[in-house]
Amino acid sequence: KSDDIALFDLILEHANVQQRFHRMSQENASKTDSKGSKVEKKPQRAASSKPPPPRTSTPAAAASGGTTPSTPRPTRAPPHDGCLVCKGSHWMNDCPVATDAQREEALKQFREAKEKRLSARSKMDGLSLPRARTPDDISTLTQLLDRAVANGLPAEYVDAVRELLEAFPDVWREAVGADPPANIDPLQVTIQSGAVPHRSSPRKYAPMQAQFIRDYVKSLVDSGLVEQNNASRWACAVVPVRKPGTQDKFRLTIDYRPVNKVTVPIAGTMPSTATTLNALEGMKVFGRVNFTQGFWQLPLHEDSREVFSFVTPDGVYSPTRVPQGAMDSALHFQSQIQAKLAPLIPKSALVWVDDVILFAPTIPEFLETLRVFFGIVQAANFKLNAAKSSLFELEIKWCGRLISSDGIRHDPERVSALAELPLPSTIAELQYFVCATNWLHDSLPDYARLIAPLQDKLNAERKRIGRRNRNALNVATSWTGDEEAAFDSVVNLVWDSALMAFPDPAAEMLLFTDASALGYSIIVTQVRNWDPLLPVDQQQHEMIVCKFSSTPRKTGRWWKRRRSRSLKLAAILNTSFFVHLDSGCTVTTRIWRTFLRLELSSRNTSETACSAGRCVSVVYTM
Known part of the structure; x- marks a missing residue:
């Protein structure tokens, strides 16, 4: 698609067909005009009932120009790459400086290059997959190469990819047939x-x-x-x-x-x-x-x-x-x-x-x-x-x-399909919505708080009908105004799912944490072009980590202890934040500011400071 020389044969063939069609059209037009002139002269000879004798042309008349001259042959357009000898905008036969020897040598080289292209094309066409071709499937490896070119493969690497396909032609199958199994350990249960x-x-x-x-x-x-x-x-x-x-x-x-x-x-x-x-x-x-x-x-x-x-x-x-x-x-x-x-x-x-x-x-x-x-x-x-x-x-x-050099984002088709779901009418539909949105939670800030009313509703409904009764999940459920508002909030949050960026050691990294008796949240962002004159909320943030959780019900009494919350937050920082960074990398010292808003309603300010200090020490000691 990007090599003009490879497409020369096809272009020349279509050009010849178009030229022949053009000539036929001109000849038919001239015949139609001459026939029309004869028809116009017939009424003048209508008085004679005897038809006129057929007109025959004689060599003398032909020599004297009695017949209509043929349409002149149109001039061919110059080749795209120019003359094979001097690269001028004319055909090789019309080259004013080329000698006969130069024309023969150029024609010989052109034919050799043509045979080489045809042989390479025949090899690729022979690498067809065993099954019959379908409209939507790729049936040849040539089309697989074309897909790579369409996706942006530069022209200078096309030949290298083609050589790879020719070197490993037997690794492709459209269906498993009588081929032997793979050379791996068999499964034994x-x-x-x-x-x-x-x-x-x-x-x-x-x-x-x-x-x-x-x-x-x-x-x-x-x-x-x-x-x-x-x-x-x-x-x-x-x-x-x-x-x-x-x-x-x-x-x-x-x-x-x-x-x-x-x-x-x-x-x-x-x-x-x-x-x-x-x-x-x-x-x-x-x-x-x-x-x-x-x-x-x-x-x-x-x-x-x-x-x-x-x-x-x-x-x-x-x-x-x-x-x-x-x-x-x-x-x-x-x-x-x-x-x-x-x-x-x-x-x-x-x-x-x-x-x-x-x-x-x-x-x-x-x-x-x-x-x-x-x-x-x-x-x-x-x-x-x-x-x-x-x-x-x-x-x-x-x-x-969807993964690119910019980062990781969720498939827009899945996100739009999930966000366009109507209000669930059954318990099964509600369960599907909660589970599906939870799969996107790593890119949805504040998800735990917004999904909590729907999660509570689902748990209450399943407790009412019995958790092991799968058929009862199709029972209809009713919605209150607050529950519908919570559903709409989650849908709007899904629409705004963020792009997860890769950590950049040269960027300014910010850590936002929050922990209270209701749960915790951790968000890590980076700013590539930090502007010291702008406040934090007006910087161009890229999300790296988004972790959150509501209050653990089974360990709620333990979680409500102030020291336990700070230790839990510190452990989460260890496992969820620094897993994205290289151990010992200087990027951990580039954290511009740490926001800790531990809502510890305690009279013991020393314990509060100690709890916050543990979290801060985790950041600066990794």
């Missing part, structure tokens, strides 16, 4: 001692669902992903789920809850996005890759295949790959991917199950990261989904957040 095998009876399905199950399971058997095992002592039920926005397309899910109840979970935790996202500080170039049907690529230990068997109207089948929905599946996936990508994590890559983001401060470093990543993927026999991957972005979406 541990069942509790004395557990009784669960075997579900075959369920009844609608004809359309039954046909889908039959066809889909057959494709899994043909690809070697499952195998029929009617002698299995375990069998869970399959549940076809209709895909959103469709009427005849389904997704096959398996109810593994009976197996999960008797499974001994593996030790492990998912990474915390609050801490892992700090690795993106200073990064300006990003890429995103997705594993094609990630769980189907992971091998399942032979001793665990029978446990995850499922039953259909046609029989019982045991998977040979890790099933999605099992208790240990996600943690096993996460641990195996992290082990393989250990050379890149966390300096150049972050992983969340089957979604991986790559990043670097410069484009050359990012290309080297891509090369290392593709090498690891190819060695481990993983397959990537080109339709869900992007090789170059300046702002990337990962785990519901």
Whole structure:
């Protein structure tokens, strides 16, 4: 798209077609004019009933100019890059200074360059994905490269990215087929001692669902992903789920809850996005890759295949790959991917199950990261989904957040969808709203105070209907005027969610804290261009940390002790603020001012000063 030489052949072909069309139009116009003149002369000869003899042209007439001269050939526009010899604004054949030898040499070089471009294009076109092309998916790696260019990849790096794609053509798949599993440790689950095998009876399905199950399971058997095992002592039920926005397309899910109840979970935790996202500080170039049907690529230990068997109207089948929905599946996936990508994590890559983001401060470093990543993927026999991957972005979406060199912000589509929700009419809708807004709490100042009335309402409603009664969540709920006002306040706060910036050592950093018998709050901001003549509230702040909490109910008596509040606040400063800063970094001494407003209604002023002093000492001793 940005190389004019690469598009020369296409431009020349379209130009020739346009030129031929122009000539045909002129010829048709001249014929129409001559025919019209003949029609006008016919009424003058109408008195004679005998038709006039046909007019024949003679060589003499032709020689004397009796026939109409042909339309002159239009002049061709000069080439975009000029003459191949002198680079002038004319064609090579019209060059006044070029010799025959120079013309032959220039033409030879032009043809060699053309063949080189065609051979490179044929290689890229041959790297098609196995499945048939769909309108919305990327079907060739050439289109994947075009997406990178559209996202801002400079023209001087296009060839380097193309070479990377040509060097690793086998890492891309649109669907997992008969390929062998990835070269990782197979998942082996541990069942509790004395557990009784669960075997579900075959369920009844609608004809359309039954046909889908039959066809889909057959494709899994043909690809070697499952195998029929009617002698299995375990069998869970399959549940076809209709895909959103469709009427005849389904997704096959398996109810593994009976197996999960008797499974001994593996030790492990998912990474915390609050801490892992700090690795993106200073990064300006990003890429995103997705594993094609990630769980189907992971091998399942032979001793665990029978446990995850499922039953259909046609029989019982045991998977040979890790099933999605099992208790240990996600943690096993996460641990195996992290082990393989250990050379890149966390300096150049972050992983969340089957979604991986790559990043670097410069484009050359990012290309080297891509090369290392593709090498690891190819060695481990993983397959990537080109339709869900992007090789170059300046702002990337990962785990519901938009990440760029400026900072981290929540996805505007999710924020707008949440803020446009109507007033909840049932307890379930209220619970959904409270949980969804809590996911945005790190960028919502004063969230704990505003959400407290809705949280109290939800707790009261669930206590009234019973916390374990899930069906009762659909019971309608009524709203008072104060509760509706609290809901509107939270919605307005969601609209104003702040951008979370990365700490800048050169900026002035400010710490705002508040603690009372009602709870605590901690906000850390930075000001890149500090103006000593302006008050604090008129500076251009960028939020870094936003922590808050209402009074802990179970520890309310402990929390109301003044010394306990100050110690709790100091502990939170240790864990939530300085985790964003390098240990021993001089940036901790750049805190311009510390605002401590500990609302301690105490007569013992020495204890109040001591409590505040503990918090201040935490800031200046880290």
